[in-house]
Amino acid sequence: MSGLLERLRLPLARLRSGDGPAARTSGFADRERGPGGSAFWVMVQKEFGDHIRSWRFIILLAIVTLACIGSIYASITALKDAQEAATGSGTEIDSSFLFLKMFTVSDGSLPNFLTFLSFLAPLIGIAIGFDSINSERNKGTLSRVMSQPVYRDDFLNAKFVAGLLLIAVVVFSLGFLVMGMGLLTIGYPPTPEEFWRVVVALVITTVYVGLWLNLSLLFSVRFKQAATSALSGIAVWIFFLVFYGMIVNLVSNATAPGDAADAAAYVSQQNWMMLLQRLSPAYLFQEAASTLLLPDVRTLNPFVTQDQAYLALNAPLSFGQSLLLVWPQVVAIVAETAVSFAASYVAFMRQEIRSRS
Amino acid sequence: MFKTVRNKMAALALALCLGTLAVSASAFAAGGVKLYTPYTSLSAAPGETLSYDVELINDGDSIQTADLSYEPIGTNWTTDLSAGGHPIRQVSVKPGESQNVNLTIQVPYEVNKGDYAFRLNAGTFGALNLKINVTEQGTYKTELTAEQPNMQGNSDSTFTYNLTLSNRTASKQQYALSADAPDGWTAQFAVSGSNVTSVDIDPNGSQAITLTLTPSDKATAQTYDIPIQASNSSTNAKATMQAVITGTYGLNLTTSDQRLSADVTAGGKKNLEMVVQNTGSSELSNVSLTSTAPTDWEVTFEPKTIASIKPGESVPVTATIQSSGKSLSGDYVVGMTAQSSEKSADAAIRVTVKTSVFWGWIGVVIIAAVLAGIYGLFRKYGRR
Numbered sequence: 100m101s102g103l104l105e106r107l108r109l110p111l112a113r114l115r116s117g118d119g120p121a122a123r124t125s126g127f128a129d130r131e132r133g134p135g136g137s138a139f140w141v142m143v144q145k146e147f148g149d150h151i152r153s154w155r156f157i158i159l160l161a162i163v164t165l166a167c168i169g170s171i172y173a174s175i176t177a178l179k180d181a182q183e184a185a186t187g188s189g190t191e192i193d194s195s196f197l198f199l200k201m202f203t204v205s206d207g208s209l210p211n212f213l214t215f216l217s218f219l220a221p222l223i224g225i226a227i228g229f230d231s232i233n234s235e236r237n238k239g240t241l242s243r244v245m246s247q248p249v250y251r252d253d254f255l256n257a258k259f260v261a262g263l264l265l266i267a268v269v270v271f272s273l274g275f276l277v278m279g280m281g282l283l284t285i286g287y288p289p290t291p292e293e294f295w296r297v298v299v300a301l302v303i304t305t306v307y308v309g310l311w312l313n314l315s316l317l318f319s320v321r322f323k324q325a326a327t328s329a330l331s332g333i334a335v336w337i338f339f340l341v342f343y344g345m346i347v348n349l350v351s352n353a354t355a356p357g358d359a360a361d362a363a364a365y366v367s368q369q370n371w372m373m374l375l376q377r378l379s380p381a382y383l384f385q386e387a388a389s390t391l392l393l394p395d396v397r398t399l400n401p402f403v404t405q406d407q408a409y410l411a412l413n414a415p416l417s418f419g420q421s422l423l424l425v426w427p428q429v430v431a432i433v434a435e436t437a438v439s440f441a442a443s444y445v446a447f448m449r450q451e452i453r454s455r456s
Numbered sequence: 457m458f459k460t461v462r463n464k465m466a467a468l469a470l471a472l473c474l475g476t477l478a479v480s481a482s483a484f485a486a487g488g489v490k491l492y493t494p495y496t497s498l499s500a501a502p503g504e505t506l507s508y509d510v511e512l513i514n515d516g517d518s519i520q521t522a523d524l525s526y527e528p529i530g531t532n533w534t535t536d537l538s539a540g541g542h543p544i545r546q547v548s549v550k551p552g553e554s555q556n557v558n559l560t561i562q563v564p565y566e567v568n569k570g571d572y573a574f575r576l577n578a579g580t581f582g583a584l585n586l587k588i589n590v591t592e593q594g595t596y597k598t599e600l601t602a603e604q605p606n607m608q609g610n611s612d613s614t615f616t617y618n619l620t621l622s623n624r625t626a627s628k629q630q631y632a633l634s635a636d637a638p639d640g641w642t643a644q645f646a647v648s649g650s651n652v653t654s655v656d657i658d659p660n661g662s663q664a665i666t667l668t669l670t671p672s673d674k675a676t677a678q679t680y681d682i683p684i685q686a687s688n689s690s691t692n693a694k695a696t697m698q699a700v701i702t703g704t705y706g707l708n709l710t711t712s713d714q715r716l717s718a719d720v721t722a723g724g725k726k727n728l729e730m731v732v733q734n735t736g737s738s739e740l741s742n743v744s745l746t747s748t749a750p751t752d753w754e755v756t757f758e759p760k761t762i763a764s765i766k767p768g769e770s771v772p773v774t775a776t777i778q779s780s781g782k783s784l785s786g787d788y789v790v791g792m793t794a795q796s797s798e799k800s801a802d803a804a805i806r807v808t809v810k811t812s813v814f815w816g817w818i819g820v821v822i823i824a825a826v827l828a829g830i831y832g833l834f835r836k837y838g839r840r
Contacts, residue, residue: 250838251838252834252837252838397784397785397786398784398785403784404782405751406750406751406752406780406782407750407751407782407783407784409750409751410748410749410750410751410788410789410790410791411750411784411786411787411788411789412786412787412788412789412806414786414787415786416785416786417808420785420786420810420811423785423810423811423813423816424785424811426815426816426819427815427819429819430819430820430822430823433823433826434822434823434826437823437826437827437829437830438826440830441826441829441830441833444830444833444834444837445833445837448833448837448838449837
């Protein structure tokens with residue numbers, strides 16, 4: 100953190116000496132305006148750089164990238180098999196939204212890209228956030244930074260913004276990696292609509308991973324030991340991605356209506372279970388992203404009644420309608436992310452900062 | 457014995473004298489030998505078969521044997537001599553007895569009206585002269601006639617002609633039936649209710665055939681001549697049917713801007729300006745509008761029925777589509793039908809159900825509220 104302190108002093112010195120020549124040497128400082136802003140962006144940049152160079156991040160990135168490449172391979176194999184089967188039987192392959200299928204189909208050997216992303220991407224968020232506050236506190240660098248003339252909340256904000264930027268970079272590079280490899284292998288260019296669908300899905304992924312980042316930030320504020328906060332983050336992750344579905348299944352089995360013929364009771368029970376499922380951010384993300392990447396999805400209800408299906412055409416939804424369909428999910432993810440950030444913010448601001456606390 | 461011989465000689469001389477004058481059926485031959493058939497002059501129609509019972513009578517006292525021969529009238533005439541079921545060329549008759557020989561003559565189809573003479577020679581029995589009067593001019597052809605070859609109707613009506621096909625030839629014929637209908641018309645031949653393209657008819661037989669003509673939709677008001685033909689390699693018959701089209705019925709249902717798609721919010725209403733157009737040349741009456749819509753949807757028309765539409769005119773109709781609140785977002789088909797007593801027209805409208813944007817704004821408000829809360833936290837805790 101010594102490097103950070105030096106760089107922090109730089110814009111501050113510039114501020115004191117008006118427009119010092121020292122500031123000119125740093126191209127970065129040119130863009131800054133105001134005392135809070137410049138110090139804040141210095142901290143963001145430092146944080147960002149630290150993460151990029153850390154072994155932890157490189158290892159995680161390697162794992163996620165490998166998983167994604169595997170899923171691309173699986174989806175491309177599935178697409179090619181479908182193509183061969185179609186040419187073999189003389190029928191035309193359904194090429195509508197073929198580009199999006201790279202994100203959602205799989206030949207069964209590996210989960211598809213979306214599943215991998217919803218499973219592994221939270222780990223990036225947890226890994227970035229779990230020791231961000233408490234390790235600084237334990238090393239004593241927190242109090243040293245705070246002794247500088249920076250706003251106290253900028254420290255946490257910088258941690259969050261740097262983490263979110265990093266996540267955005269990772270998610271988007273993975274997404275564009277899939278797009279590029281898809282272009283290379285299937286040679287089927289995306290339509291503008293397909294492109295925007297992917298971009299919005301990636302934005303939602305970023306926000307979703309931001310939620311996990313905020314959770315681990317909260318843990319790192321709350322717990323003094325980095326190991327405890329890491330474990331808590333991973334515990335929540337495992338709970339929502341592995342156990343939560345099982346628990347909902349158990350509840351579903353226990354509350355299943357005795358009379359199998361009672362359709363109304365069955366439907367209402369299933370709707371309750373769906374509501375329960377949607378408490379999990381992972382499930383919300385799956386719904387939101389898969390609906391965006393599968394334009395044929397017309398409803399997220401567990402049931403489509405005969406009345407609803409009668410005279411309905413089997414046609415994909417427009418992009419706007421797909422987005423409107425998952426808008427509640429998107430709102431929920433964004434709100435959960437914001438609320439968890441607010442929680443860590445309050446927790447951090449209420450804590451005392453002593454040197455070597 | 458001597459007397460008999462003398463008598464015989466005398467009879468023979470007499471026969472020789474009268475031989476050329478013999479016109480009577482029973483020809484006198486030597487020694488009471490006679491040839492007899494009762495009907496010596498018969499009338500017959502072309503194609504008919506005449507049958508003669510010829511009796512050879514031997515009044516003498518010795519067995520008489522005679523060769524039978526005849527001269528055919530013409531090449532087309534079929535003549536047969538038979539006895540006991542077999543063709544016969546020679547007959548022997550015991551004294552005091554008689555033998556019957558059957559002679560059949562078939563009158564050909566292709567024969568002129570008039571009298572024809574036939575002569576049967578029976579050697580010692582003498583000869584028999586027969587006269588056949590053919591009562592009508594014979595034909596050798598097929599006839600195709602229609603009860604009512606001219607019919608009138610609309611372009612939507614079907615024309616049904618009752619035809620009779622007669623085979624006036626000597627042999628059984630198979631006829632291929634064809635109608636040279638204008639483009640877009642369909643012609644269908646039927647025999648006793650089954651559709652056919654060819655018929656078999658026995659000689660001198662006939663068959664009732666029904667021809668059903670369906671005019672094309674675009675048939676204009678005019679008289680159409682439809683030549684029909686029953687033919688095979690050896691014979692054919694032709695006739696011409698007339699179908700007089702008085703006008704056409706045409707009905708068209710579309711939207712005023714020809715766009716067959718619409719957007720509707722789930723649970724919302726949408727007005728569509730429809731146009732019912734009479735594209736035919738006859739007036740349409742009692743046009744009613746109906747619809748097939750997804751469950752719980754309602755489609756109402758204003759007006760619901762149109763009393764009559766003159767040719768070339770169009771009537772605007774407002775269709776109000778009320779969608780169900782439970783509909784999924786995406787595309788549905790709403791079918792609309794304009795039905796007059798004569799003609800109907802369909803229009804399938806693709807209705808895209810859109811989710812209400814209201815809840816989208818609620819979501820935006822929620823996010824804004826959360827962000828405002830965070831800003832409040834910034835104000836409360838930060839920048840101290």
